[in-house]
Amino acid sequence: MNLFAKNIRHLRKLKNRTQEQCADDIGILRSRVSSYEEGRSQPPFELLIKFSEYFKLPIDILIKKDLTLTSDNSFIEIGKQRVLFPIVVDKMNEDLIEVVPVKASAGYLAGYDDPEYIEQLEKIKLPFLPTGKHRAFPIKGDSMPPLKAGAYVVAKYMESLDDIKEGSTYVLVTLNDGIVYKRVYNQIETNQTLLLVSDNSDYKAYEVPVNEVLELWEFTCSINTQEYNERDLKVESIARMLNDLQVELKEFTSKYSH
Secondary structure, eight states: OOHHHHHHHHHHHHTTOOHHHHHHHHTSOHHHHHHHHTTSSOOOHHHHHHHHHHHTOOHHHHHHSOOTTOOGGGEEEETTEEEEOOOOBOTTSOBOEEEOOGGGHHHHHHHTTOHHHHHTSEEEOOTTSOSSOEEEEEOOSSSSTTOOTTOEEEEEEOSOGGGOOTTOEEEEEETTTEEEEEEEEEEHHHHSEEEEEOSSTTSOOEEEEGGGEEEEEEEEEEEOSSOOOGGGSOHHHHHHHHHHHHHHHHHHHHHHOO
């Protein structure tokens, strides 16, 4: 059985549709759906387009990728079409995290939505992470102390910019700046931008139009690849940390004092 046959059978079942219902939805006979699912015939190009629109998946994904192990959570919706966003697991069914290496980070901008590019990235396992799709991104420069160049930020994929928490840190994949790690402030309602702020005051804040944000990942944890020294723990970083802690304590007190 070819990949297309297996895929449309699996995707139809994910939609909880019978062959007859699927045929009615697309506008063809049930016997044709049966024939395609069993691999006895191949649909013409105009029908491939209809199947692509029906399952909201690109044609090349339908015919080139084995989707039989995917669930509805394996896809994210961009515009009116879904793209494959595989959650990779090991033999123990535990999530694996793709690591974007420093040398290949420039290529991520071109390959972030290419399943073949993502599949070839190295994987690690961090069992303590919360649920969700995580990826590890390299840190460049010294704009976000105490993280040094060469460290990695492990972050959780965010489907919507509306879920941004004001002043929290995120990895953004942007059209013109590539991969950046900053504190983010939502300015969508006022001017359709995000304000990106560095913890290092030597770097000026700047705005990024929302239509240039390709991906958004929320900070979960960091992995340091070199030891800190005393000068790395700058006063402004400690002050910000204490301020954030104070805010969290106030929220905790407010929540449980009643």
